[in-house]
Amino acid sequence: MIVAKRKPLDEIKEMLKPYNKILVLGCGSCVAVCMAGGEKEAGLLSTELQMAFEMDKTLPPSGGTPPGSAKQIDTITILRQCDREYIDEVKDKLVQYDAILSVACGVGVQFTAEVLNGEKVLLPGLNTTFLGATKEPGMWVERCLACGDCILDETGGVCPITMCSKSLMNGPCGGHEKGKCEVDRNRDCGWVLIYERLKKLGKLELIKDIKLPKNYGAVKRPDKIVHEAYQVVGKEEVKK
Amino acid sequence: MSKLGEALKSGKFVITSEVGPPKGINMTSCLDEAKHFGEKVAAINVTDIQSAVMRVGSLATCIKLKERGYEPIMQMVCRDRNRLSLQSELLNAAVFGIENILCLTGDHQTLGDHPQAKGVFDLDSVQLIATAKGLMEGKDLAGNKLDGIPTFFLGGVVSPGLDPVELQIIKLEKKVRAGARFIQTQSVFESDKFRQFIDKVHSMGINIPILAGIIILKSVGMAKFMNENVAGVFVPDNLIKEMKETKDKQAKAVEIAARIIREVKPYCQGVHIMPLGWGHLVPEIIKQAGLSLTPM
Amino acid sequence: MEFEPNILAFCCQFCAYSAADLAGSMRLQYPPNVRIIRLLCTGKVDPLHLLKPFQEGWDGVFVAGCLEGECYFLHGNLHAKQWVNYTKKLLKEIGIEPERLEMFNMSAAMGTKFADTVREMTERIKKLGPSPLRGTEELKNRRTEEQVTDK
Numbered sequence: 023m024i025v026a027k028r029k030p031l032d033e034i035k036e037m038l039k040p041y042n043k044i045l046v047l048g049c050g051s052c053v054a055v056c057m058a059g060g061e062k063e064a065g066l067l068s069t070e071l072q073m074a075f076e077m078d079k080t081l082p083p084s085g086g087t088p089p090g091s092a093k094q095i096d097t098i099t100i101l102r103q104c105d106r107e108y109i110d111e112v113k114d115k116l117v118q119y120d121a122i123l124s125v126a127c128g129v130g131v132q133f134t135a136e137v138l139n140g141e142k143v144l145l146p147g148l149n150t151t152f153l154g155a156t157k158e159p160g161m162w163v164e165r166c167l168a169c170g171d172c173i174l175d176e177t178g179g180v181c182p183i184t185m186c187s188k189s190l191m192n193g194p195c196g197g198h199e200k201g202k203c204e205v206d207r208n209r210d211c212g213w214v215l216i217y218e219r220l221k222k223l224g225k226l227e228l229i230k231d232i233k234l235p236k237n238y239g240a241v242k243r244p245d246k247i248v249h250e251a252y253q254v255v256g257k258e259e260v261k262k
Numbered sequence: 263m264s265k266l267g268e269a270l271k272s273g274k275f276v277i278t279s280e281v282g283p284p285k286g287i288n289m290t291s292c293l294d295e296a297k298h299f300g301e302k303v304a305a306i307n308v309t310d311i312q313s314a315v316m317r318v319g320s321l322a323t324c325i326k327l328k329e330r331g332y333e334p335i336m337q338m339v340c341r342d343r344n345r346l347s348l349q350s351e352l353l354n355a356a357v358f359g360i361e362n363i364l365c366l367t368g369d370h371q372t373l374g375d376h377p378q379a380k381g382v383f384d385l386d387s388v389q390l391i392a393t394a395k396g397l398m399e400g401k402d403l404a405g406n407k408l409d410g411i412p413t414f415f416l417g418g419v420v421s422p423g424l425d426p427v428e429l430q431i432i433k434l435e436k437k438v439r440a441g442a443r444f445i446q447t448q449s450v451f452e453s454d455k456f457r458q459f460i461d462k463v464h465s466m467g468i469n470i471p472i473l474a475g476i477i478i479l480k481s482v483g484m485a486k487f488m489n490e491n492v493a494g495v496f497v498p499d500n501l502i503k504e505m506k507e508t509k510d511k512q513a514k515a516v517e518i519a520a521r522i523i524r525e526v527k528p529y530c531q532g533v534h535i536m537p538l539g540w541g542h543l544v545p546e547i548i549k550q551a552g553l554s555l556t557p558m
Numbered sequence: 559m560e561f562e563p564n565i566l567a568f569c570c571q572f573c574a575y576s577a578a579d580l581a582g583s584m585r586l587q588y589p590p591n592v593r594i595i596r597l598l599c600t601g602k603v604d605p606l607h608l609l610k611p612f613q614e615g616w617d618g619v620f621v622a623g624c625l626e627g628e629c630y631f632l633h634g635n636l637h638a639k640q641w642v643n644y645t646k647k648l649l650k651e652i653g654i655e656p657e658r659l660e661m662f663n664m665s666a667a668m669g670t671k672f673a674d675t676v677r678e679m680t681e682r683i684k685k686l687g688p689s690p691l692r693g694t695e696e697l698k699n700r701r702t703e704e705q706v707t708d709k
Contacts, residue, residue: 034706077691196424205372
């Protein structure tokens with residue numbers, strides 16, 4: 023899933039300053055699972071914002087800061103902000119607000135903005151961080167860099183591109199110590215993980231080959247994928 | 263072949279040392295340090311943006327050393343350049359007649375003085391060696407022909423003190439296969455552990471000149487710092503005790519370094535002395551280790 | 559007139575709620591500033607439950623669950639502790655003193671502890687003063703009505 027983290031409240035408040043009628047738009051998929059932007063978190067954020075703006079109003083203006091104006095903050099959560107059909111369902115409501123604070127990943131924010139096509143301001147409530155898995159309740163860990171050229175078959179199912187902080191392909195650097203990475207001594211060295219996994223699998227010879235430089239051109243960023251079934255009678259073809 | 267290559271080929275015990283380029287363009291102290299030992303060692307390493315702290319580049323410093331008649335070893339790390347830039351820098355070096363290239367991964371950018379920098383690591387150290395070897399064969403990484411073919415004497419590094427040692431040796435073997443002609447090691451303080459490492463290397467059938475890394479131990483604080491923070495380096499208690507009890511730290515540093523050199527000498531083809539600012543001691547270390555002061 | 563805080567308590571029915579009952583039976587005196595909401599388990603509290611009272615102008619909130627290790631649902635009180643700590647951070651972000659929110663643990667036999675807890679929270683909130691969000695006329699009216707109906 024895509025893992026994200028909520029932006030600091032002050033940063034969000036600053037973004038929202040010019041707007042009075044605000045919608046916090048939650049996303050019910052990845053960011054709901056990682057407890058950053060689902061229905062619950064969207065509700066919590068809008069309550070926090072209401073309280074914070076209310077505080078600004080009650081506190082005497084100090085240091086030249088004007089007191090906050092009355093703001094209306096509502097919440098809607100849709101199943102996915104990366105699928106047009108879900109955005110279309112609420113589009114009529116979205117356009118009624120001055121600004122939409124999307125607590126989806128960067129994909130969701132951009133795609134909702136794309137659908138609204140300049141009709142309304144879209145603001146990001148989260149910092150999108152990585153592709154990860156749930157390691158334990160409340161903890162998510164990065165596991166894939168979406169390089170477009172998977173080599174997990176050669177490394178015992180541990181990705182050197184992701185799990186090695188330097189994405190090395192032919193073994194560890196000289197910075198690991200007691201199985202931990204030089205960048206953070208609490209983090210496992212990806213190459214020690216690969217070594218141990220391959221040893222268990224009895225396939226250590228897999229890392230004895232010299233791996234050629236990676237094809238970083240495998241993904242032509244920003245990339246596009248069209249399913250083969252759609253290539254023949256794809257939308258573009260039909261238009262022609 | 264480079265002078266370093268010839269020295270190693272001759273079978274003589276080879277001594278190299280090292281300088282770090284400055285932050286800013288005042289090269290005086292860096293070149294002065296080289297002056298202390300420049301004529302007494304076979305070659306001088308120049309670090310490449312060492313510890314990810316921004317400074318003068320390796321190539322510029324190598325050129326300065328070469329102008330003064332010293333034999334430079336240009337270190338190259340994979341952190342700051344992609345494959346275009348790395349290959350180009352290799353050609354730059356060759357244009358200036360710099361042949362000795364030591365390929366390393368490089369410390370992670372977050373550990374340096376620009377922790378927000380984007381790390382590159384487009385190639386790793388094995389791939390960099392193989393790429394340089396490819397240039398020597400007249401082809402770049404994409405397979406295009408070169409007009410004018412460079413010559414390099416390529417080296418790699420290994421850290422004998424790291425666990426699992428098998429993983430270190432697997433990578434070492436890859437470096438040799440990729441085209442490395444000499445190997446420098448991380449700093450050695452325990453000669454018996456070093457010997458065990460060399461035995462393992464030989465038992466894997468790897469045959470390449472290895473230069474044991476020797477860091478000049480300056481103080482107890484430095485020893486403790488390295489034990490806690492530098493991966494693969496371990497200063498044993500007896501050395502820390504010796505440093506603690508001595509009145510003349512520089513004399514003791516020389517004595518310890520010379521002793522380690524004598525102890526590791528039977529198991530390697532040379533030593534690489536890292537003076538870390540105490541370059542003036544290098545000649546005395548060489549003397550006390552019972553080695554010749556005329557390398558060539 | 560001295561400031562009388564309004565404090566909301568989320569109490570687990572197996573411990574703190576019974577402890578409150580016991581405090582009554584024991585005829586223990588404690589400040590009348592607390593309104594109690596009974597929960598099946600404190601594991602049910604959500605940051606939104608803890609935040610909303612503050613939004614509505616309450617001066618303090620506490621959660622009282624079973625002693626650690628004695629939750630009827632194994633970890634409910636530990637979850638509550640996590641969420642209380644998290645909500646404290648949210649309050650701080652908003653600009654409200656996190657001390658206005660607290661987690662307590664007690665057993666059903668601890669009537670005295672319940673009374674002490676109420677006393678402690680009342681004192682604490684009195685020192686902090688009214689919540690910055692204690693506010694609108696509408697709220698004040700609503701609260702008076704509630705107090706009337708309580709009687």
